[in-house]
Amino acid sequence: MxxxxxxxxxxxxxxxxxxxxxxxxxxxxxxxxxxxxxxxxxxxxxxxxxxxxxxxxxxxxxxxxxxxxxxxxxxxxxxxxxxxxxxxxxxxxxxxxxxxxxxxxxxxxxxxxxxxxMVGPKGDLPLLFPMSEIAGRMAVQVGAHFLEEPHQGKGLLLSGVPGVRKGKVTIIGGGTVGMNAAQIAIGMGADVTILDINANRLAELERIFNGKIHTLMSNQQNIAKSVKEADLVVGAVLIPGAVTPKLVTEDMIKSMEPGSVVVDIPIDQGGLFETSIKATTHDDPVYLSYGVVHYTVANIPGAVxxxxxxxxxxxxxxxxxxxxxxxxxxxxxxxxxxxxxxxxxxxxxxxxxxxxxxxxxxxxxxxxxxxxxx
The missing domain is CATH 3.40.50.720 (NAD(P)-binding Rossmann-like Domain)
Structure with a gap:
């Protein structure tokens, strides 16, 4: 051939x-x-x-x-x-x-x-897995970058310093992407919350991270509260082959502080945020909606x-x-x-x-x- x-x-x-x-x-x-x-x-x-x-x-x-x-x-x-x-x-x-x-x-x-x-023998997604790892890890890295004031962010350091609060990171989705995002966010010293619809998965994540994260069941009320309080929100939900559900509404985005950042990883499947109106590029990666910085690059791993x-x-x-x-x-x-x-x-x-x-x-x-x- x-x-x-x-x-x-x-x-x-x-x-x-x-x-x-x-x-x-x-x-x-x-x-x-x-x-x-x-x-x-x-x-x-x-x-x-x-x-x-x-x-x-x-x-x-x-x-x-x-x-x-x-x-x-x-x-x-x-x-x-x-x-x-x-x-x-x-x-x-x-x-x-x-x-x-x-x-x-x-x-x-x-x-x-x-x-x-492509679904593996164990119900996994073997060809999505490596890029999910990279996208999850990069999401927090780029989110921290755009939280900086010169990049339209609120001027917040995720780790904080002694006597000053840590940045709050909300991760919606506890799969491969979400777990890798949490790993980097914890490493940066952030206050991390993961939401997922699977209680068993949340329990597993608590064990993996030895109690260093907060976990919440993913429902409209918990998402709304967590998004409002977050400095950085990472959208990490993927339904193979299907359009991503719009779990974060426009009103939820309006509730966030100006200069907060959202990273919509599944933008190439339609995106998780109602305010994700377009896929962006590495040359022009962000736009503002209601004062919130939206990073919606469709090929995040392409940067590495x-x-x-x-x-x-x-x-x-x-x-x-x-x-x-x-x-x-x-x-x-x-x-x-x-x-x-x-x-x-x-x-x-x-x-x-x-x-x-x-x-x-x-x-x-x-x-x-x-x-x-x-």
Whole structure:
């Protein structure tokens, strides 16, 4: 199989779909890999490193003229022209908030395999996990930065100093993102509260952090109180494949002190705050709403591309090799790969996406039983 690895085009997105080690795995499995020229430079990988791994270096058209494309972020509109029937695009797709991309994948009969909906044997999300770790840790780091007065914040140090209160951090969602955000916030000396709908998870987090956090059940009353009192709110809720619920209302944002900061991590799934009106970029990361600083960058881990690429490639490559070796139909015998297939032969095969976009859903298992696919 010919596999293409294009350069990412989103603002300040310097990650790349595979590092040289990942390319080597694909080449050693008998596949041809074409990497777009300079695609890896932002992550610290030279063209020569990819050549040494067995790849060819090509122009964008050559890369996209491949049977399988491996990316990091969803294709943008300028890349839609390269879609072709039966092509596999293996990347973060986040289709629930992107009707245009969904329509293009369906129209061109592209097989879209989304990292974020791939479910592991234990019910985990193995390809979302590494970026969730990074996004959670960075959320508090950037939140602390924008709390500084020169960056439109209220001029507050999260750790406080002796005799002065610590900053209050509210984290909505106790999964991988929330846990990693809490880890950094505690390390900075903040007063941390985590809200989640799962009482068992909250108990587990209290044990993990040895009582250094406050935990609350996630309901409208507790969210409203915690948001009002917070200096920094981190939105850390993700429903795989679906639009993120708007758990923080406009009135809750109005109740916060001016110069407080919110970081909306699931903005590429629609965002958790009603006032998250747009995804921002690393070049222009924040805007004010009711005096509250909103950080809504859709590719937070893109700010640390070397770490992020290594972490992501190590998780995506085993599945990429399996898809390339067996083809998508046979590879779907692996349930993790099957759960990643969002579009196939003009059908929308991810129920949560179909529900979010109010589009028809088709069961992938039933499609693959048809004679033409068996």
């Amino acid at each position: 010919q596999i293409g690895i294009p350069r990412e085009l989103k603002n300040r997105e310097e990650r790349v779909g595979a590092d040289p080690n990942g390319v080597s795995e694909l080449v050693n499995s008998g596949h041809t890999v074409i990497v777009e020229e300079d695609a890896g430079l932002g992550s610290g990988y030279t063209n020569q490193q990819y050549i040494n791994a067995g790849a060819q270096i090509g122009a964008v058209g050559d890369v996209w003229n491949s049977e399988m494309i491996i990316k990091v972020k969803e294709p943008i509109e300028s890349e839609y022209q390269y879609f072709k029937p039966d092509q596999i695009i293996y990347t973060y797709l986040h289709l629930a908030a992107n009707e245009r991309l969904t329509a293009e994948l369906l129209k061109k009969n592209v097989t879209g395999v989304a990292y974020e909906t 591309p070397r770490t992020a690429t290594e972490a992501l490639s190590s998780q995506t490559m085993p599945y990429a090799v399996k898809i390339a070796n067996e083809g998508i139909v046979n590879a779907c015998a692996n349930k993790t790969i099957a759960t990643g297939v969002n579009t196939y032969h003009g059908s929308l095969t991810e129920a949560a996406v179909a529900d979010s976009l109010k589009m028809p859903f088709a069961d992938l298992r039933e499609i693959l039983l048809k004679p033409e696919f068996s």
